[in-house]
Amino acid sequence: MGGPSGRERMLAGLVRAGHLITFEQLPDAVVEHAAEAALTDVLVYLVDLQEEILFLLTGHGIDANEESGERPADMPVEGTVPGRAFQHGEIVPGSPGEPGPARWWVPLLNGTERLGVLRVTTRTADDPPFEGMRELAAVVALLVVTKRGVSDAHARLVRRRQMNVAAEMQWRLIPPRTCATDQVMISAVLEPAYEISGDAFDYAFSGGTVHLSIFDAMGHDAASGLTANLAVAACRNHRRQHEGLNGIAERIEEMVQEQFPDARFVTGIMAELDVVSGTLTWISRGHHPPVIIRRRRTLPLECPPAPPMGLGLGVTATVCHQQLEPGDRLLLYTDGITEARSPEGREFGLDRFTDFIIRHDADGLPVPETLRRLIRHHLNYHDGQLSDDATVLLLEWHGPAPFHTGEAEALVGLP
Numbered sequence: 001m002g003g004p005s006g007r008e009r010m011l012a013g014l015v016r017a018g019h020l021i022t023f024e025q026l027p028d029a030v031v032e033h034a035a036e037a038a039l040t041d042v043l044v045y046l047v048d049l050q051e052e053i054l055f056l057l058t059g060h061g062i063d064a065n066e067e068s069g070e071r072p073a074d075m076p077v078e079g080t081v082p083g084r085a086f087q088h089g090e091i092v093p094g095s096p097g098e099p100g101p102a103r104w105w106v107p108l109l110n111g112t113e114r115l116g117v118l119r120v121t122t123r124t125a126d127d128p129p130f131e132g133m134r135e136l137a138a139v140v141a142l143l144v145v146t147k148r149g150v151s152d153a154h155a156r157l158v159r160r161r162q163m164n165v166a167a168e169m170q171w172r173l174i175p176p177r178t179c180a181t182d183q184v185m186i187s188a189v190l191e192p193a194y195e196i197s198g199d200a201f202d203y204a205f206s207g208g209t210v211h212l213s214i215f216d217a218m219g220h221d222a223a224s225g226l227t228a229n230l231a232v233a234a235c236r237n238h239r240r241q242h243e244g245l246n247g248i249a250e251r252i253e254e255m256v257q258e259q260f261p262d263a264r265f266v267t268g269i270m271a272e273l274d275v276v277s278g279t280l281t282w283i284s285r286g287h288h289p290p291v292i293i294r295r296r297r298t299l300p301l302e303c304p305p306a307p308p309m310g311l312g313l314g315v316t317a318t319v320c321h322q323q324l325e326p327g328d329r330l331l332l333y334t335d336g337i338t339e340a341r342s343p344e345g346r347e348f349g350l351d352r353f354t355d356f357i358i359r360h361d362a363d364g365l366p367v368p369e370t371l372r373r374l375i376r377h378h379l380n381y382h383d384g385q386l387s388d389d390a391t392v393l394l395l396e397w398h399g400p401a402p403f404h405t406g407e408a409e410a411l412v413g414l415p
Contacts, residue, residue, distance in 0.1 A: 007132045009036040011139055018143045023151035024059040030140055037132045039120050040101075044108070044140060045075070045082060046116040048158050049171070049193040051372045052077055054086065054116055055157050063156035081105055082117045087369045089413025091130055094119065106133045110141040112185075112412040113176040114368055134415055159194070166225025167196040173229055175203060178368045178412055182402035183275045184210055185411045189371040190391040191336075191379060198224030198266070199334050199389035200232050204239070210273040211239055214332040214393050216287065217266040218308075230255055231266045231309065245270045245283045246316055249309055256310035265310035269332050276400050278324040283317035285309050288338070291354060292322070293329040296362075298354045326399030329357070336390035337378065348378060357394075366413030367394060 004012070013033035021029050027044055034042045045054040054075045060066040067073070077083035085092040085105035094103035102125035106118040118137050122128050148154040163171075170190075178187045188201050198217030203210065213235050217227035231252050238251045248270060256264055269290060271282035282290065282301075286308035292299040303320035307313045324330070331354070338350045356377060360370040371392060378390060396411065408414075 006037040007129075007135060010034055010039070010132070011135055014136075014139045014143070018139075018146065021143075021147070023144075023147035023154050024064050026140070026143055026147060027057055027059045029143075030136075034120070034136055037129065037136070038123060039129070039132060039136060041103075041119070041121040042136070043119040044116065044144075045119070046108075046144065046154075046158055047077065047086060047114065048160050050160070050191070050375075051086075051114070052376075053160065054080075054082055057157065062153065064151075064153040065157050082119070085117050086114065087365075087372075087413070089114075089366055089409070089415050091133060091415050093125065096125070098125075100124070102128065104128065104133060106137045107413065107415050108137050108141050108144070109414060110145045111176070112178045112180045112368075112414065113145075114178065114413065115141050115144055130415075137415075161194055163194045164197075164222070166198075166222045167194055169225045169229050170196045170200055173232055174201060179203070180408050180412050181205065181275075182408065183398050183400075184273070185367060185396045185398075185408060186210075186212075186394070187367045187371055187412070188391070188393045189375045190389065191375050192389070196225070196389055197221060198228050199336065199391040200228040201332070201391055201393045202232050202235060203393070203395075204236070208274060208276050210275060210395070212271040212273065212330075212332060212393065212395060213268060214287070214334065214391060215266050215268040216334045216336075216389070216391075218264055218310075220388070223260070223264065227256060227260060227264050227266050227310075230259060231268060235270065245272065245281065245319060249283060249285055249306075249317060253309040253312065257312050260310065263311070265308040267308045271332075273324070273330075273395065273397065275397065278326070278328075278397055278399065280322040280324055280330065281319060282322070283319055285317060288333060288335060291331045291333075291350070292324070293331065293354060293358060293361075294325060295327070296358050298350075298358075300350075324397050326397065328397055329361075330395045330397070331357070332393040334389060334391045336388035337392060339388070364410075367396065367411050368413060 010033050017029045044057040082105045089107045092105045104120045108116045197220045201214045203212050215231045217224040234252045234255045238248045267286040269287045284305040289301045304318045306315045306317035
């Protein structure tokens, strides 16, 4: 009986090394153990918060990004080969048609959360070890996520400028921007990445239920960030104690009034989706209603809103229900998306927002890439300056039966 294969030695070695290495030590560990599977000259690139630049992780310097030797520089996502691998979730050849060793760009995903890309070199372009490259990327992604939470170098690496305190809180608070199961796909974006104040979103899975929420706290300062953090924390806490939607909203209101007696408030949508039946149950506390995209048409949902949470008016929200159809996309958003205006005073608007998503869905792009392009388009429309937070939370329900093989992967950009 033979010993372990090179791939097995690579994966086992990385897992063992991962227990005790720091974020800065990750590049050297990857190079060392990838060589066991004849994958050489491996480089790790991580994308910035706004998903515009791929930064080389060297492990040197206060941001783990100092140049060493002749290694390549940081690269934009738009218009580059590694950017294509990132955007489309595909393994892309870096030197097609050239004799000798071949380079490949491999998407780096933690589950379905896009982190960056790997550059991998193989002996030749003939019969490339795609499975080994995918496995290497999967383990590297897990190690990045494991180490980044206690690494200031990671935070510096993925930031292109200074971040305010409210944004620091929000990025620590929110779940991964993309997540998928065999029946549901969720993706989200929020801007301005470095000056977020009062917007927040959350989602969680519990048995056959998906919990969704989006919040928009009053103001554009650190107190807004604190209010949004409080709303999300109270929502999670009481949801985990089996409170219903109105009970959760009442607890959020109590907490906001207790901590901010000076009339702070927060709007929000809280919803639950039964993934078997497709029944959506939701309430609105002074927030824009959700929108469904169904067969390339938009269906705005209607539900009488209750006042925002924190005003203490004692009004209970109406609990509304909507039956989703297989393939429906549910959009939750904040007013920074639809109500922001261009320098000429033109409002972005709901139609422009939904039309963009419908058109890019027809292009066959992964949903996270569609939302990345949406927020870039939104920023360009407003000349790069947003006067309010802009957040989108998108859920696609496949139906009572699981996705067919390859469908979920295509939606989220898995290689």
